[in-house]
Amino acid sequence: MAIDVIIIGAGASGLYLASQLKGLNVHVFEKNQRVGIKILASGSGQCNLTHDGYINRFYDKYGDKKAFVKFALNAHDNHAVMHAFKSKGLALEIRADGKVFPKSLKAADVVETLRSNCTHVTFRLNEPVTNCRFNEGLFCVTTEKGSYTSKRLVIATGGxxxxxxxxxxxxxxxAATFGHFIEQTKPGLTGVVTRDKALTALSGISLAGCVLTLKAGxxxxxxxxxxxxxxxxxxxxLVINNSRYFDKGDCLTLNFLGESREAIERMFNNDVxxxxxxxLSYYLNKLPLPHALKEILFPESILNRDVKLSQVTKEMRKHLLDQLTQYVVEIESLIGFNQAMVTVGGVATREIDPKTMASRIQEGLYLIGEVMDVDGDTGGYNLQWAFSSAYVCAQSIKSIIGGKNDQ
Ligand SMILES: Cc1cc2nc3c(=O)[nH]c(=O)nc-3n(C[C@H](O)[C@H](O)[C@H](O)COP(=O)(O)OP(=O)(O)OC[C@H]3O[C@@H](n4cnc5c(N)ncnc54)[C@H](O)[C@@H]3O)c2cc1C
Structure with missing residues (x-):
């Protein structure tokens, strides 16, 4: 029997898509021995599968990809994803911060819910695809075990x-084989290694209210x-969710108080x-910053804390304000792909129809999930994207070749 759809990758998007193609002959190729390996690792093994709230609040969570992600997110929003899982028997929990998890807090339950809705699917596990091409109206996918053909191919291989x-x-x-352009990739949702090591002494301390400025272009x-x-x-x-904009060699300016230099100077003048x-120690003690950070910013050897506020010199005042509002750190590197949660870059979105995830270059080809140049913030936005993109892809495939509606 002819294969209707070949999906490469049994991850979040591939499984979600496959589960919706009931009534079709679907083959899913997966490199690993089991499906959904990355889902198992997600959310520290608990799987933060989406976020609560209005879907229009999601758009800005994908960097500059708002226009591209909007249609799919609306077509199958966070509530639709929650409904889909709940209707398949997976109880969910919405945390106070809006993150949505399986009630069991077991990512394995998410994978099992998806897998158990794929009884119509032929899984070819432990069978990595090594090559694919298009010839005489058919996609031909090659693995070490053989070659398989289908009129439709979905690349769901993640980043x-x-x-x-x-x-x-x-x-x-x-994707490049079919003529797609690949936007340069780099680690995303990741921390930065700084050249200046002074702040590393604060390891483990978290700071609210800080503002980062990146001057790169x-x-x-x-x-x-x-x-x-x-x-x-x-x-x-603050760093992880904006790391998509950072690069090696960039300088980040830290304003620890998040207030303008003028406002801080005004407050200082009031104290004077x-x-x-x-x-001066009176002023420093009042600053709402961790003690250890103040020790690093204003070491006794550089700033005499016994001097009276009324006698603080122009230079001392400048030093104070510079340290508080313009502390510059240079990025030595981004934490690499081994630890980064997503990939920034990938298949150029301008070559993909945002309403169907169909390739604009190769008829019959679709791309879903993280393989595209789309990356979301932490909080469930990446899995939401995997599910939404898979959903519109499923709708498109079913509108062309039929299949049953999901129950
Ligand atoms: C540690 C960690 C924690 C995360 N936590 C969260 C979270 O809590 N919430 C959230 O929203 N996002 C989270 N993410 C991101 C999220 O998991 C991914 O964005 C999402 O899984 C992408 O889905 P996908 O289907 O595109 O790819 P994946 O889920 O990565 O699946 C791709 C699949 O394709 C297979 N594959 C690749 N190449 C081949 C080949 N040649 N042949 C056959 N198969 C192949 C892979 O083995 C893999 O199984 C996390 C990521 C990491 C790394």
Whole structure:
């Protein structure tokens, strides 16, 4: 019997798609011995499968890909994903921070829910695809065990982060075979190693309210999330969720208080007026920053803390304000693909129809999930993208060749 659809990759998007193609002869090729390996690793083994709230709040979670992701996210939003899992018997829990998990907090239950809805699917496990091409109206997919043909091919191979999960970037080569352009890839949702090691002494300390400014071409400001100091440099949501914009050699300017230089200077002037006889240590103690950070920013050897506020010199004042609002760190490197949660870059989205995930270059070819140049913030946005893109792809395939509607 002719294969209707070949899917390469039994990860989040491949499984979600396969589960919706009931009534069709679907073959899924997976490099690993079992399906959904990366889902098992997701959310520290608990799987944060989406986020609660209005779907229009999701658009900005995908960097500059808002226009591309909008249609699929609306076509199959977070509530549709939650409904899909719940209707298949998986109880969910929405945490106070909006993250959605299986109630059991077991990623394995998410995988099992998807797998058990794929009874119509032929899984070819432990069978990595090594090559694919298009010849005389058919896609031909090759593995070490044989060659398989189908009129439709879906590349759902994920990116190249966490390569031990099987995601080694094969999909980029497959897409390129069909003429797709691959946007340069780099690790995403990752921390940065800083050249300046002074702040690494604060490893484990988290800071709210800090604002980061990146001056690389245009100036970008990031705030509103926590910064985490680590033994290698900087991490935490503030860095991780914006790491897609960072590169080796970039300089990040840290404003630890998140207030403008002028506002901080005004507050300092107030203290001078009202408490001019008090020592500088009085002012430093009042700063709402971790003690250890203040020790690094204002070491006794450089700043005499006993000097009266009214006698702080122009140079001392400049040093204070510079350290608080313009502390510059250079990025030595991004934490690499072995630890990064996603891949930035991938198959260029301009070559993919956002309503169907069909290739605009090769008829019958589809690309879903992380293989595309789409990466989301932490919080369930990447799995949501895998599911939404798979859904619109399934709708498109079913509208062309039929298949049963999912119950
Ligand atoms: C540690 C970690 C934690 C994460 N936590 C979360 C989270 O909690 N929430 C969230 O939203 N996102 C999370 N993510 C991101 C999310 O898991 C991915 O974005 C998502 O799984 C991508 O889905 P996908 O279907 O595109 O690819 P994947 O799920 O990566 O699946 C791709 C599959 O293709 C297979 N494959 C690759 N090449 C071949 C080939 N040549 N032949 C056959 N098969 C092949 C791979 O083995 C793999 O199984 C996390 C990622 C990591 C690494």
């Amino acid at each position: 190249k982060s966490y390569p031990k999960c099987g995601t080694t970037g094969d999909g980029y080569d497959f 245009q100036e970008r400001r990031y705030g509103g999330q926590d910064l985490l100091f680590t033994h290698f440099g900087l991490s935490g949501p 007026r009202e408490s001019g006889n008090k020592p």
